[in-house]
Amino acid sequence: MTGIDGEALMQRLSMATGDVRGRLTPNAPMDQITWFRTGGPAELLFQPTDEDDLKNFLQALPADIPVKVVGIGSNLLVRDGGIPGIVIRLSAKGFGQADAISDTRIKAGAAIPDKRLAAVALDAGIGGFHFYHGIPGAMGGALRMNAGANGVETRERVVEVYAIDRDGRKHTLTENEMGYAYRHSAASQDLIFTGALLEGYAEDRKTIEASMDAVQTHRETVQPIREKTGGSTFRNPDGTSAWKEVDKAGCRGLMIGGAQMSPMHCNFMINTGAATSHDLETLGETVRARVLEASGLRLEWEIKRVGIFKPGYEVQEFIGRML
Template structure:
């Protein structure tokens, strides 16, 4: 049975051979075999429950920390739309956030509610689902510090609620089950004054603007920091600042960012990242680990 005949009916949007390049920050890469935007969590659960277990499934947020390879992504890519982008206050210090809600929306809602401690989400170009899966962090804070629990739909369609302890967080890593989609998360902060929270968000925004190539086609931080060092330091020391392959370039402003200067292929971008890893290994012996997800297949 082909994937086409195996797909269950849906209430949301289901498209075949859907372009992903417009949906990811690098603006490169091939299509999704199928792109599914569920109407709600029940629609997603029903679809996964009835989908052939052999069909791969992955979630897509804002497409920031991601290289989609030029051959595209087999199986089903799930993109959570507006139905999953709501943020609501549960109590004085707690928010329930949809898996498709952006860091900017979450941090702004927290500010308006006088909830401090979530300001760092303002600086991460992604959605709640990605933060939970990758233990997203910035400016000394990580998702695991504010997460109480999350609701996920497993690959078999089962809906479960996972407390933060069950995710066994480490640096930029969780043990969220393969194929699971985060549909919501509960974040808890501490009491703060909205004006002070806004001031901290402004400080973070100004720091990002000064140090990162925010107006470029990029994927955000490319490699995990090889603690206690910073990735950009070992990349710079290895002479990689400004290095290019085709239209892919190591940013001169922040050399842990790769850029698509125009028409770079995903092959060029990934090859540049591997060349950076090779040069850093030769220069300092540091083995850089990819932070950016690389998904899909090479173009044949």
């Protein structure tokens, strides 16, 4: 499948999706979803009503049509050519709830914002979730990338994860089966996470609130949270911090088009107002090249880049590297 033609894809699937209860949107503008506010359209965006709606849709979907899952768009860079095939975005109504089911356990949907999950834990007096107060994402992304902050990772809270595969089959995975590592899960990319059972510990609400306040103060002090950004651009290499390597390579404040490495926190890439996804990815690859030249380190992207390039605007890895 090449190019983006949501109306044609919608027509092709009209028979298979007749019983779908969720929303199907052809040529959906992804620049209204991503925090960078850039990128081309999703060929066909599907927002399922609930798990059964998602399961039935996937079972009816022809195997040759690609599927991509997105969350709230906080660490997502959609290329300017858009995303071919189906983009699935779980609805807040169907997948955005979280409930304390015991003194230490919370059952959460994959679409609940991390910050909201921290608030649910606070209300229930369950400790260990304060770090989510500072993560600008949703639970599904946290499960996929083992999101963490302030010395705590998602893997420490996971009891089991619920998912549906590309063929519409439901799965339950234990924390061990998720294969967690730093900012990584070994779980199949074929799986769409729909929720999780999480466990913390009983803690005084005032203590939890103080921890959450400390997280918020830290973010406001050192991160450009009011900019159009995707959070941390690169993963921390072993033994050092990505921002230190970016700074050492002279890339703090570096601009390409409307994209800039934040002067405030140089591992944050920002859209200063008129950036394209091409500007942002070119900037990221230029930084990777300069860090490689300066330190011999190959920084790895933490931001997820999806979709296809606009013809004539392809971006090569480590662009600008001096050979």
